[in-house]
Amino acid sequence: MPRVSIGLTATAAAAALLALAGCSDDGATDRGVAAATTTATSDTRVVAPGAPGETADVIAPGEEFEVVEGGYSxxxxxxxxxxxxxxxxxxxxxxxxxxxxxxxxxxxxxxxxxxxxxxxxxxxxxxxxxxxxxxxxxxxxxxxxxxxxxxxxxxxxxxxxxxxxxxxxxxxxxxxxxxxxxxxxxxxxxxxxxxxxxxxxxxxxxxxxxxxxxxxxxxxxx
CATH class of the missing domain: 1.20.1260.10 (Ferritin, core subunit, four-helix bundle)
Incomplete structure (x- = not known):
């Protein structure tokens, strides 16, 4: 399924930090926030850029795609x-x-x-x-x-x-x-x-x- 990345708002990022703050495998504090992923349906034809070195995805009208919001490590x-x-x-x-x-x-x-x-x-x-x-x-x-x-x-x-x-x-x-x-x-x-x-x-x-x-x-x- 194609993916589209957009940014979290400051409020959403801060809330996610409070909800997801924990510890990494080595016991050190991990203040990263996992990206939030939701599913949406495209109304129009959309070209979603791929990661560096990867080809872009073409999302057709009516096709479902993943929306990846924010996230930092x-x-x-x-x-x-x-x-x-x-x-x-x-x-x-x-x-x-x-x-x-x-x-x-x-x-x-x-x-x-x-x-x-x-x-x-x-x-x-x-x-x-x-x-x-x-x-x-x-x-x-x-x-x-x-x-x-x-x-x-x-x-x-x-x-x-x-x-x-x-x-x-x-x-x-x-x-x-x-x-x-x-x-x-x-x-x-x-x-x-x-x-x-x-x-x-x-x-x-x-x-x-x-x-x-x-x-x-x-x-x-x-």
Whole structure:
């Protein structure tokens, strides 16, 4: 039977979370929500896109089809909630460049990071809020165990450095930081369940991957 996927409303997703929250096989908390599936009858001819690499289904008038609504996994939730503090540290680092950087190219890279990741944080926070999930507090300590996160000592180095030395440290640490974000995003692109979360992961991987290349070019030319 053909299937059509549509999104759950925020209210429905939150209700499903309360009803279906449980534990995964390894005993860890599983905050995922199973997709809701209903059956409907088509009034007109409809083409339902297939999954990547699959052909589309054609639903004829009068034919029954499955409607798959929403659903997201623990992987989706962890990616979104961990990318928020990851982005916040990137903003903290980038904002230092406005007063400390010497090379105009470094300032431009930092400005693009602020312009891009600021709105992304808002989108990530909205994703959690719409599903009734808590948003990491703005004053919460960064989880330095996340891939690419710099240590408090490294951040202090940036804060206490200016000029050419700052430029080199910033490009080195931000390249490391971006590489960690790509490392976090790539599994989501393959295994993520929620379409919006997968799209955000794809944007992180593509955008920050390109920025890594640009920062390495600048670093090599210093």
């Amino acid at each position: 623990e992987l989706d939730v962890r990616f979104v909630e961990q990318m928020i503090p990851h982005h916040r540290q990137a903003l903290q680092m980038a904002e230092l460049a406005q007063e400390r950087a010497q090379d105009d190219r470094v300032v431009l890279v930092a400005d693009r990071i602020v312009a891009g990741q600021g709105p992304e944080i808002t989108a990530l926070e909205s994703w959690l809020e719409q599903r009734g999930l808590p948003v990491p507090a703005a004053d919460a300590a960064h989880d330095h165990a996340l891939p690419g996160m710099i240590s408090p000592l490294q951040l202090e180095q940036l804060e206490n450095t200016t000029g050419a030395e700052f430029d080199e440290l910033f490009l080195t640490y931000m390249s490391q930081h971006h590489a960690g974000a790509v490392e976090m995003a790539d599994p989501m692109i393959v295994e993520g369940t929620d379409q919006l979360a997968v799209e955000m992961a794809t944007d992180v991987s593509v955008t920050q991957g390109a920025e890594i290349g640009r920062m390495r070019e600048i670093l090599d030319s210093l």
